[in-house]
Amino acid sequence: MPVGEPLRGGGRAGIGVIMPTGIGRDELRELTGQGAQLVEVLPAGDYDWAHLPGAVNHPLKELDARTGQLDRSRPVIVYCHDWS
């Protein structure tokens, strides 16, 4: 599947669910090169310690309150420390 096309239906065709798509490093670089927003959802201390270049910090607990700071017209990539 080409980058830029999120899974739709998630294997449950017909119910209209749009699932977030898991991506790797290469896709991340390609998408950010195309203007995607990069969001670290870890607490501020973790973000200050190290974050991906250009990432903004919207901790998960504050995400709802901060969505206004994101551009709804551009794709969003979220990440945390790892898959756990």
Next chain:
Amino acid sequence: MSPRAAWRLEATGFGPVYDYVAGKADWLAADLPFEGTAQLAGMFTRRGVATTGERAPVAEALRLLAAQGFGPVLVLNQAGVVMGAAYRDPLAAAPGEAEVGTVMRPGVSTVRPSEDAAALAHRMGHAQVTRVVVTRADGTLIGLFFAADMNS
């Protein structure tokens, strides 16, 4: 955590939303640039260290060692993966035409560039180790980390 964030953003109308599943740990372990206050092993790692192949003659490895001024010479396969390390004494004791692979130490311990540099140097001090091989998660070489470089 990031899957929940991705779903939450999707639910509030953002799209498309992607989840970099392997996350920051994967990025830093791949020796990629980052922003922040962290002092990671990769920042202090000596790059461009002497390397050779398993089939190379011992005499060549000794020449590399002499030119570099410190060891070991790291033995890589064709994919750049560290297969072992060749040290001065075993090299010097072997015939010059012997293959490096016959005298290298296989299975050397490696660390990722994402390790906290001070913590790594502290562990090395306890283990009386002066240098350690730094590789990416796929085993490809980045360089050598010397604990003493933390103080220079």
